[in-house]
Amino acid sequence: MNQPSTAPTVERVHARHRYEIKVDGERAGFTAYRDRGEQRVFFHTEIDDAHAGQGLAGQLVQQALADVRALGKRIVPVCPYVAKFLLKHEEFADITDPVTPDVLKWLEAELG
Structure with missing residues (x-):
């Protein structure tokens, strides 16, 4: 009998500027x-395609x-x-800032 898989975990990987979600210890996205x-x-x-449709992005x-x-x-x-998620989750509205041309220009420079 298979062991039930553990719940997905999310961790901040600051060195890589991202949050990762792991399923059974493997990065899923x-x-x-x-x-x-x-x-x-x-x-x-x-x-990742292997984990699509499981609600992991949310x-x-x-x-x-x-x-x-x-x-x-x-x-x-x-x-x-993220923008679409925020439309459905108003609990984050108070800490959400608009995407402005300045932000986009800055981001482009950041990402090179």
């Missing part, structure tokens, strides 16, 4: 960010945004998935 002062700018979220982003709140930072949702 990530959401990437860069910090701009008090703002944590999310620009890309990706779940869990990943939920926990990443909760961490941003705990750190006293603000969210800038450049990533379309």
Whole structure:
């Protein structure tokens, strides 16, 4: 009989500027960010094909945004998935900043 798999875990991997979600100890996806002062700018979220359709992106982003709140930072949702998530999760509205041309220009320079 198979052991039930453990619940997915999310961890901040600051050296790589991202939060990773792991399933049974293996990375199943990530959401990437860069910090701009008090703002944590999310620009890309990706779940591996093998784990698609399991609701992992939602869990990943939920926990990443909760961490941003705990750190006293603000969210800038450049990533379309994060932006869509925020429309449904108004509990983060108070710490969400708009995506502005300045932010996009800054992000482009950051990412080279």
